[in-house]
Amino acid sequence: MRLEGKSALITGAADGFGLAIARRFVAEGARVAVVDVNYEGAVSKARELGGSAIAIACDVSKSNEVADAVKKSLAEFGTLDIVVNNAGWSHRNQPLLDVDEDTLRRVYEINVFSIYHMVQAIVPHWRRTGNGGVMVNVSSTAGLRPRPGLTWYNSSKGAVSLMTKSLAVELAADKIRVCGVAPVLGTTGLLETFIGKPDTPENRKQFLSSIPLGRLCDPEDVANAVLYLSSDEAAFITGSILEVDGGRSV
DSSP states (O other), X not given: OTTTTOEEEEETTTSHXXXXXXXXXXXXXXXXXXXXXXXXHHHHHHHHHOTTEEEEXXXXXXXXXXXXXXXXXXXXXXXXXXXXXXXXXXXOSOOGGGSOHHHHHHHHIIIIIHHHHHHHHXXXXXXXXXXXXXXXXXXXGXXXXXXXXXXXXXXXXHHHHHHHHHHHHHHGGGTEEEEEEEEOSBSSTTHHHHHTSOOOHHHHHHHHTTSXXXXXXXXXXXXXHHHHHHSGGGTTXXXXXXXXXXXXXX
């Protein structure tokens, strides 16, 4: 029960990494806002998680919707101790000149601007209470060791990692910790988007050859890492980007 008595808001929590994080948080005693643009999915998953979870519809690329998600979470829980910026999106793995401007803009709106919107919405609350808070941003190994085919996505996750470190330094005086996790390719709905080809045994084997531990990242791997960074066990850790990648970034 490492999060007993704490409350958390998790974006992109109706599926994939976000859902695994939500499940782990509830199991560890937290109350959780399952925030997702897919409201029906969020409602379904919150119902599965029981009375400790609520569902909130939110397009993280829109500042008013992020602010509203924070407001609704605060109204339900009274406070928010943890925010996990997990929602993300990518263009398909393809030559960089084939990615149009609208697609690039959408990648940055969801991966980068969403964190700006969340900071604007939650930091004033944390400063008012004087109790601090924890923000965990889901970055990617793509922002640490970029590979061809995902140049614009790589750059967005590089921005997430740098923002995480800069936020950690600037908000430390307010007792606000900001950390990140950098997963390698995971078993989520974006798998084929990232590899740019069908998820066949042959194509997966080719990618797995670049991961020393020899498997993809499971959502539970990310959930465990986020749990640690969000808990009091990590009270003296801020600005760190924890690589959850089976050695991919070594």
